[in-house]
Amino acid sequence: MTSWDPEQYRQFASERAQPFHDLLGLLRPGAIRRAVDLGCGPGELTALAAQRLRITEMVGVDHSPEMLSAASAHTSAGIRFEHGDIGRWTSAGDHDLVLAAASLQWVPDHPAVLAAWTAALAPGGQLAVQVPANSHAPTHMVATRVAHREPHRSAFGEAGPPSDPVADNVLAPDEYARLLFDLGYVDIHVHLRVYPHLLPSTRHAVEWVKGTTLTRFRNTLTPEQYERFLADYEHDLLAAMGDRSPCFFPFSRILFVARRPDERAGAAQ
Numbered sequence: 001m002t003s004w005d006p007e008q009y010r011q012f013a014s015e016r017a018q019p020f021h022d023l024l025g026l027l028r029p030g031a032i033r034r035a036v037d038l039g040c041g042p043g044e045l046t047a048l049a050a051q052r053l054r055i056t057e058m059v060g061v062d063h064s065p066e067m068l069s070a071a072s073a074h075t076s077a078g079i080r081f082e083h084g085d086i087g088r089w090t091s092a093g094d095h096d097l098v099l100a101a102a103s104l105q106w107v108p109d110h111p112a113v114l115a116a117w118t119a120a121l122a123p124g125g126q127l128a129v130q131v132p133a134n135s136h137a138p139t140h141m142v143a144t145r146v147a148h149r150e151p152h153r154s155a156f157g158e159a160g161p162p163s164d165p166v167a168d169n170v171l172a173p174d175e176y177a178r179l180l181f182d183l184g185y186v187d188i189h190v191h192l193r194v195y196p197h198l199l200p201s202t203r204h205a206v207e208w209v210k211g212t213t214l215t216r217f218r219n220t221l222t223p224e225q226y227e228r229f230l231a232d233y234e235h236d237l238l239a240a241m242g243d244r245s246p247c248f249f250p251f252s253r254i255l256f257v258a259r260r261p262d263e264r265a266g267a268a269q
């Protein structure tokens, strides 16, 4: 399991919050009694969603003890946090909203996982998911390239370097649309959006990915091996992106929202 550093992750909190707000903005208005935020991370956005959507009962689920510990600061009467594996999570048709922001990419087999999440939705309930779609970006390509080069390659042992979960797991936007249709959803909205971030410098792009995609290397290597990997990574990334100040950092993400039909609503489908 990947261990997370909430402080490293929070460094780009406002840039990460924008797609979250956009995702909530795609939801159909209506009362939300029970909701779950799968892969809730440090909990700020879970609490924000609960407040903005006036959710009566919000549960944030994550498997990182560090993230859950940070999230506990946001516990309140209607918000709580639980340990769980989002790749196995499901419930019995009793949720009005299943939300997952920047977390689904960490688990494989999205058709099976989304089927399990769908089973958790009550009639009329909504699914709202955001995943990065940036496996082709220099930040990701360079990480894979450096990891497969010596001395790093050998440092990962027999198993080899961990692969990029975004490249392995994230589907194309139209594949998500078809999947949602096959799962019986209505009001299907799938968006591919490019967030045009402007970072102070290229080195800030390294800081960004240290809080996300590079965590898989930090978790596999010793601290010394990771430092060496990071130095080579930074060197190669600066060569690939240019040592710029400021640094334009476009970030592609897929956002999708869909609703389970509600037979009781009849013509209002």
Ligand SMILES: C[S@@+](CC[C@H](N)C(=O)[O-])C[C@H]1O[C@@H](n2cnc3c(N)ncnc32)[C@H](O)[C@@H]1O
Pocket (backbone or CB within 6 Å): 004, 016, 020, 038, 039, 040, 041, 042, 045, 061, 062, 063, 064, 067, 084, 085, 086, 087, 100, 101, 102, 103, 106, 107, 212
């Ligand atoms: C990039 S953070 C996203 C946090 C938050 N949703 C946000 O939008 O800022 C991804 C989170 O997913 C969690 N995560 C990844 N795989 C998971 C799994 N299989 N089960 C539970 N949580 C998982 C990580 O621990 C991490 O907190």
